[in-house]
Amino acid sequence: MKKYNDTTYAILGILTTDCKSGYEVKQLIDRSLHHFWKISYGQIYPALKLIVEEGLAEVSPASSSGRSDKREYHLTEKGLETLRQWLAKPLDHLPSERNEVLLKLFFGQYVSIEKKLVLLQDYERQLRIRYETYVSIEQNIQELYPDEADAKYWLFTLDYGKRVAQAGIDWCVETSHLMKKEG
Amino acid sequence: MKKYNDTTYAILGILTTDCKSGYEVKQLIDRSLHHFWKISYGQIYPALKLIVEEGLAEVSPASSSGRSDKREYHLTEKGLETLRQWLAKPLDHLPSERNEVLLKLFFGQYVSIEKKLVLLQDYERQLRIRYETYVSIEQNIQELYPDEADAKYWLFTLDYGKRVAQAGIDWCVETSHLMKKEG
DNA sequence: GCTCTCATGTAACAGGTTACATGATTGT
DNA sequence: ACAATCATGTAACCTGTTACATGAGAGC
Numbered sequence: 001m002k003k004y005n006d007t008t009y010a011i012l013g014i015l016t017t018d019c020k021s022g023y024e025v026k027q028l029i030d031r032s033l034h035h036f037w038k039i040s041y042g043q044i045y046p047a048l049k050l051i052v053e054e055g056l057a058e059v060s061p062a063s064s065s066g067r068s069d070k071r072e073y074h075l076t077e078k079g080l081e082t083l084r085q086w087l088a089k090p091l092d093h094l095p096s097e098r099n100e101v102l103l104k105l106f107f108g109q110y111v112s113i114e115k116k117l118v119l120l121q122d123y124e125r126q127l128r129i130r131y132e133t134y135v136s137i138e139q140n141i142q143e144l145y146p147d148e149a150d151a152k153y154w155l156f157t158l159d160y161g162k163r164v165a166q167a168g169i170d171w172c173v174e175t176s177h178l179m180k181k182e183g
Numbered sequence: 184m185k186k187y188n189d190t191t192y193a194i195l196g197i198l199t200t201d202c203k204s205g206y207e208v209k210q211l212i213d214r215s216l217h218h219f220w221k222i223s224y225g226q227i228y229p230a231l232k233l234i235v236e237e238g239l240a241e242v243s244p245a246s247s248s249g250r251s252d253k254r255e256y257h258l259t260e261k262g263l264e265t266l267r268q269w270l271a272k273p274l275d276h277l278p279s280e281r282n283e284v285l286l287k288l289f290f291g292q293y294v295s296i297e298k299k300l301v302l303l304q305d306y307e308r309q310l311r312i313r314y315e316t317y318v319s320i321e322q323n324i325q326e327l328y329p330d331e332a333d334a335k336y337w338l339f340t341l342d343y344g345k346r347v348a349q350a351g352i353d354w355c356v357e358t359s360h361l362m363k364k365e366g
Numbered sequence: 367g368c369t370c371t372c373a374t375g376t377a378a379c380a381g382g383t384t385a386c387a388t389g390a391t392t393g394t
Numbered sequence: 395a396c397a398a399t400c401a402t403g404t405a406a407c408c409t410g411t412t413a414c415a416t417g418a419g420a421g422c
Contacts, residue, residue: 040383
């Protein structure tokens with residue numbers, strides 16, 4: 001089975017939903033996967049071209065809805081199988097996340113303690129905003145789609161985001177406290 | 184003040200330590216910053232060239248140590264100032280981390296519950312390995328540099344890594360449990 | 367003599383962002 | 395008529411990885 005990049009698999013996944021055009025793929029990712037996956041048109045359109053070339057989807061110019069230039073992509077059997085294969089494969093290595101705040105803190109001796117505290121406070125503030133965003137998305141999902149089977153999985157991903165954000169917030173609080181005490 | 188990319192600032196930071204050559208920069212990052220920052224020679228050498236061109240460092244071929252081809256980079260006043268400016272500037276936006284596991288889970292309806300559980304177990308296992316790695320680095324630092332001023336900052340970054348890894352582990356356990364119960 | 371570590375560098379590639387160009391449709 | 399949104403696409407650019415080439419010195 002030929003390998004593609006994760007962006008291509010993400011698009012394959014979206015094409016299983018009601019979103020069938022490049023524009024709609026972008027909309028869905030921005031709305032629902034934004035907290036752990038991003039994408040730009042510069043990736044989507046070339047990827048869709050590749051997907052068709054590889055026989056993973058077929059394109060039909062959907063003139064039915066009146067919009068003559070809208071192109072609808074429908075997964076083929078091969079496309080669905082390719083997606084399933086990828087979904088069933090556990091990751092071979094953890095991605096290592098770079099962290100600019102930690103990088104700055106690593107060279108902490110070159111700045112005053114006040115500036116380091118500002119750095120931590122700012123990070124904490126942004127993590128709290130992120131946390132609250134996740135909570136409100138969560139509430140929206142629970143209100144709007146109380147029965148949908150997919151909703152369960154969406155909530156799992158949000159729970160992850162909340163936990164990691166909370167761990168970061170706790171670290172900021174604790175580290176600020178230690179820095180104040182020890183100087 | 185001209186802006187450079189974070190990789191360049193990271194190198195500037197390393198050049199404040201005893202590590203003065205491209206090779207030594209790579210060594211230090213691999214040994215001490217690896218859990219939140221990575222770098223390759225393909226970035227280091229071009230970046231060092233730029234750093235010299237911009238007057239942030241001066242290069243002296245250090246024939247003193249016998250090795251004629253080793254190039255030692257020393258920060259200029261401008262270089263140190265550039266580093267300080269960057270260190271004092273809080274981040275303007277949280278980097279969004281992509282997560283392949285969450286992406287797969289998002290399309291969870293297309294795979295069996297067994298495969299999803301394997302995915303989570305595998306993720307959990309790798310997070311636990313990561314956590315243990317951090318603990319052992321932590322112990323090494325405490326034994327080898329009990330007095331060093333820098334050590335405090337290194338331990339802060341490791342604490343962050345441990346907290347985030349633990350949050351991920353907790354999520355794996357909880358999510359596996361919920362999936363088993365609800366089907 | 368051989369291997370390992372030290373040491374510097376480049377070229378090709380892969381992945382992703384941004385800015386731009388283009389034009390249709392919908393709502394006010 | 396005008397603005398907003400829908401809709402597709404490309405080119406230039408930035409960042410980073412991988413593979414490769416090269417060679418010196420140290421230890422066995």
